[in-house]
Amino acid sequence: MKIGTITFHCAYNYGSVLQSFALKTYLERLGNTVSVIDYRSPNFDQYKLFHPTNLRHLCSDILFFPRNIRRKHAFESFQRRHLNLTRRYEGPNAEQELSRDSNEFDAVICGSDQIWNLDCTQGLDGCYFLRFAPDSVRKIAYAPSLSQAQFQPRFFDEKTRNELGRLLDRFHAISVREQSTVPVYQQLTDKPIQVAIDPTLLLDASVYRNIESKLPKPVCNAGFIFAYTLWPNKKMIDYVDRLAQKEGLTIVYSSKIPIRYRSRAINCYGMSPELFLALIDKARYVISNSFHATVFSVLFHKAFLTFGKDRSTSRMSDLLSRLEIEDHIVRDDYDGDMVPAGADYAAVDGLLDRMRQDSEQFLKNALA
Secondary structure (H helix, E strand, C coil), rough: CCEEEEECCHHHHHHHHHHHHHHHHHHCCCCCCCEEEECHHHHHHHCCCCCCCCHHHHHHHCCHHHHHHHHHHHHHHHHHCCCCEEEEEEEHHHHHHHHHHHHCCCEEEEECCCCCCCCCCCCCCCCHHHHCCCCCCEEEECCCCCCCCCCCHHCCHHHHHHHHHHHHHCCCEECCCCHHHHHHHCCCCCCCCCCCCCHHHHCCHHHHHCCCCCCHHHHHHEEEEEEECCCCCCHHHHHHHHHHHCCCCCEEEEECCCCCCCEEEEEEECCCHHHHHHHHHCCCCCEEECCHHHHHHHHHCCCCEEEEEEHHHHHHHHHHCCCCCHHHHHEEECCCCCEEECCCCCHHHHHHHHHHHHHHHHCCCCCC
């Protein structure tokens, strides 16, 4: 079967590109030919290197240009090597062009990431609901995220709800990523909505190890903590510093603006997704406030600790709770000194395999 997937594949975000890779790879392992549809929504403008209409942003763009261009090249290189991209669709005629070209697919799958979060997309983006796909093409939603149980009223008015209902009714099969969000869209359609795991969890560690890059020499020669922050957290920075001093380890991190650690630290801002995987896999400890850093810590059987705050803790807590290792998550204001621990990963892998089964069956049934 020839399949096209559409998601936030082009964001300069490790979780976004790796979930795109994971779904494509899993579908290929089922014997399908898979392409990632290179759709660039208006939301992609935030990743442009220069923002000339905003003086403050423009000054920042100029100051950080070398780091930003390195980051851009790292992600685009990964996309070219691993995602089998279609031609690019962007601008006001993107959906029309997609409609013209989508007949080449037997099925189109949207998901995962927050493509169904109307606040994130600033309203309904019909491409992420497969409005462009003709009736002859099988339409499947695999674990798109709504992220929240309600949207801003201006993005979820009666007209939008009616359009959403019409689009959802065209799907052959629908799943979302979070159980708590099912009622938001279930009220709009009679099609059953299931819950599926994030695509990165469909694959085991060996698949990701096959695409890891080598560690750079300064990192390779040191035992290290990989500290990955999606947003600033002073408590986490202080904790990592104390842990590094206690264990005699180097801190490896990624930040556009360097962090003033007291311990020896290496800033890998602009690193490739392949290096992101390698740093998690080879670290002594992984400390993060990232869902996907948590996912890969589990897959690579690491000693790790996840800092959580309200806007993201729920999905991390849900995953770790289902794997019976919820003691690996701490509040954002944690000020203790515990050393991150591993887990009974034989038991964790058993629970994860059972989680996978329903999601795998959903995809197999949807494509049958």
